[in-house]
Amino acid sequence: MTTQVCMSFLLRHQFSVLMQANPVSIPNPFGCQKSNWLLFLSIILVIHVTHGCPEKCLCYTVSKTADCKNRGLTEIPTHLPPEIQILQLQNNRIWKIHQNSFTGTPLLKILDLSNNSISSLAPGAFQKLKYLQVLNLTRNLIHYIENKTFSFLPHLKELDLSSNSIIRLPETLGNSTGNITLLSVKHNKLQRMDRVLLESLPNLKVVLFKDNPWQCNCNVFGLKLWLESFLYRGGISDGIICSAPGIRKGKDLLRVPYELFGACPLRTAHVHVASAHHHGLEHRGSHKHLHHGEHGESGRASCEPKPKPRPGSLRHAIATVVITGVVCGIVCLMMLAAAVYGCAYAAITAKYHREHLAPARQHGTPEEKQPFESSLA
Known part of the structure; x- marks a missing residue:
């Protein structure tokens, strides 16, 4: 009987205990034994820590959502309910994603980290989220994306990297990322993109390139061929607008004639004929990967078109x-x-x-x- 009375007493005062009230000052009118009281208090605290919600978040059991946006957070909150599938962390001051930041939430399907101060992503930072489908990293301070940053995300379908300061993308986003259907890299500082990266995403349906300082030299020739083939297959894109060199500034890459790339070194071994669906063109493209020698300043210099363009040779x-x-x-x-x-x-x-x-x-x-x-x- 004493044990039941103590349980009733502790349940009635659980909230005050968890709000950091002094356990010593809590009245004990039922004469509960101290050992029983401490035992039940420990059990309640463990249950709260394991299945509770962080102080600055709101957790919804029915929708399996944790709302932690606009809370001034500087890091990923811990002790989130493990069953949540949607985590909203936008509009905070989070600056880094650690490798074990999401070990406690393995069932996440939607992760929104937009409008934070993230400047770096640890390798494998998201590898515990094997059910993740949507990852939003827009409006951050990311400069580089390393190889295998998004490895082991077999269900990832939408990856939004727009409105960052990305100047370089790797040749692959990581292992098991072939199911991505939407990729957005608009509003960054990209001057080129490896065709190898895009070819590693066979299920891609939408790709957004808008507002990047694209250099329309030999380095984007492979990207031009891929984009024409992608549009012909029914893909959706906002196009690539050249920022340099001067004679091509403001022009759509798809409308730059092939003759202007005639002086570029041939870097492909297999050539095929493909029709551009939206422009009625026929072109030849490559199925093999570009050589690694295109990286670096020396690679860029060697890829610049020669002073003698192809039209002169035709004449x-x-x-x-x-x-x-x-x-x-x-x-x-x-x-x-x-x-x-x-x-x-x-x-x-x-x-x-x-x-x-x-x-x-x-x-x-x-x-x-x-x-x-x-x-x-």
Whole structure:
């Protein structure tokens, strides 16, 4: 009976205990034993810590959502309910994601970290979230995305990296990221993007490139080929607008003629013909990966178009064909004239022989006739 009374007492005063009230000052009118009181207090505290909600968050059991936005947080809160599937952390001051930040919430499907101060992502920071489907990292301070940052996210479908300061993307986002259908890198500082990265996302349906300082030189030739093929297959994109060089500034990369990339070194081994669905073009593209030598300043310098563009080569080729045709025509005319002359000479010679030599052979000379007449006598 004493134990039941103590349980009832502790349950009625649970809230005051958890709000950091002094346990010693709590009245104990039921005469509960101290050992029982401490035992039940410990059990209640463990249950609260394990299944409770952080002080600055609101947790909703039905929707399995933890609302921690606009709370001034500087790090990922701990002791979140392990069953939550939606975690809202936008509009805080979180500056770093640690490798074990989400070990306590393995069932997350939607994670919103937008509008924070995140500048770096630890390798494998999200690898415990194998059910994650949507990851929003917009409006942060991210500069680099390393290889395998998003590894082991087999269900990830939407990755939003827009409105950061990203200047470089890796050749792959990580292992098991092939199910991504939406990728946004708009409003960053990207000058180029490896075609290898995009080809590693075979289920991509929407890709957003807007508002980046794209350098439309040899480094984006592979991206141009991929984008045309992507649009032809029914993909959706907001396009790539060139920022440099000056002659191409403000132009859509898809409208830059292939001839302007004619001086670029060939970096592909397999060439195929593909039609651009939105522009009615036919082009040749590559299926093999770009070489690693394209990285670095030396790679960029070597990829700059040569001063002599392809249109000049075409003009020289056309001139060569015309000159060759003229020379061949003259030679043919000379051969025809020689043939005509030979035929005319042969005809005149034959006529001369018929008119002068044939009668002489027929009648013979007087000296030739005398022996014949004498023999008759």
